[in-house]
Amino acid sequence: MSIHKPVMCAEVxxxxxxxSGDVVIDCTIGEGGHAQFLLEAIAPGGRLIGIxxxxxxxxxxxxxxxxxASPYTLIHDNFLNIRRIVTELGIKEVNGILFDLGxxxxxxxxxxxxxxxxxxxxxxxxxxxxxxxxxxxxVNKLPLFEIKRILKEYGEERWADxxxxxxxxIRRKEPIGTTGQLRKIVLNAIPYKGRTGRIDxxxxxxxxxRIAVNRELEALEEAVEESVHILKERGRICVISYHSLxxxxxxxxxxxxxxxxxxTILTKKPVRAGDDEITRNPRARSAKLRAAEKMTGQxxxxxxxx
Numbered sequence: 001m002s003i004h005k006p007v008m009c010a011e012v013x014x015x016x017x018x019x020s021g022d023v024v025i026d027c028t029i030g031e032g033g034h035a036q037f038l039l040e041a042i043a044p045g046g047r048l049i050g051i052x053x054x055x056x057x058x059x060x061x062x063x064x065x066x067x068x069a070s071p072y073t074l075i076h077d078n079f080l081n082i083r084r085i086v087t088e089l090g091i092k093e094v095n096g097i098l099f100d101l102g103x104x105x106x107x108x109x110x111x112x113x114x115x116x117x118x119x120x121x122x123x124x125x126x127x128x129x130x131x132x133x134x135x136x137x138x139v140n141k142l143p144l145f146e147i148k149r150i151l152k153e154y155g156e157e158r159w160a161d162x163x164x165x166x167x168x169x170i171r172r173k174e175p176i177g178t179t180g181q182l183r184k185i186v187l188n189a190i191p192y193k194g195r196t197g198r199i200d201x202x203x204x205x206x207x208x209x210r211i212a213v214n215r216e217l218e219a220l221e222e223a224v225e226e227s228v229h230i231l232k233e234r235g236r237i238c239v240i241s242y243h244s245l246x247x248x249x250x251x252x253x254x255x256x257x258x259x260x261x262x263x264t265i266l267t268k269k270p271v272r273a274g275d276d277e278i279t280r281n282p283r284a285r286s287a288k289l290r291a292a293e294k295m296t297g298q299x300x301x302x303x304x305x306x
Contacts, residue, residue, distance in 0.1 A: 006033030015291035032061035120180035155208030
């Protein structure tokens with residue numbers, strides 16, 4: 001079974017620095033793209049824990065990684081539960097933690113998952129197919145003000161009001177059931193000047209509903225917080241994000257942990273993929289990598305005031 005190209009593999013290895021015997025967590029293992037390189041690096045004697053909300057992806061990872069000798073454990077769960085997961089596995093601390101955020105190529109290329117703008121299918125967008133709420137539910141049931149909020153907050157959509165009003169107007173006549181319908185609604189709602197450019201005009205709307213369905217930003221914030229607590233001293237955390245909302249959360253959390261004397265920031269600015277990789281793998285174009293290392297010992301922070 002072929003694996004979709006993992007993004008920024010060389011940079012991940014450069015900043016995580018996995019070596020023989022390390023315990024490493026891939027919090028978004030997907031089909032095992034990054035994991036195969038991590039398993040090679042930590043052999044012999046290392047261990048990989050792979051987490052993913054998508055059970056289909058885990059089945060692919062299991063098939064793709066079976067040739068590796070280093071032990072690995074695949075967990076179907078939300079990465080915000082990372083501390084509980086390692087505790088249940090009897091692990092106290094780990095050497096490295098990787099997050100490769102956002103929707104995967106595997107999910108985008110599977111029409112029935114309902115993520116893709118290009119492939120018409122039922123609106124879904126659930127990363128965990130056992131979750132109760134799908135994009136269909138949000139698009140067809142939320143009130144106008146909440147749809148506007150989602151589009152503005154999670155999509156940073158300039159035309160949020162127009163799109164939300166059009167969604168309400170259309171769904172009064174019939175349910176909005178497919179990705180193709182939603183894309184058409186967005187295109188009709190946006191004026192011509194907003195429909196030109198390299199990126200599909202519906203991209204921000206799809207991003208917004210996907211983030212809302214999966215509560216991605218809340219999960220990321222909690223997961224980074226929990227990750228720092230289970231890193232060994234000099235252990236490293238590496239996060240690849242794909243839009244400004246994710247990157248802002250990671251940047252601010254790393255900064256906060258630096259100010260508390262817990263993390264050393266390894267990337268003053270986000271690292272971007274090289275031109276050659278972008279040519280081979282267009283998904284890498286929007287990728288931003290940030291990395292940090294857990295400090296040895298603790299600084300004491302004194303605050304003034306009454």
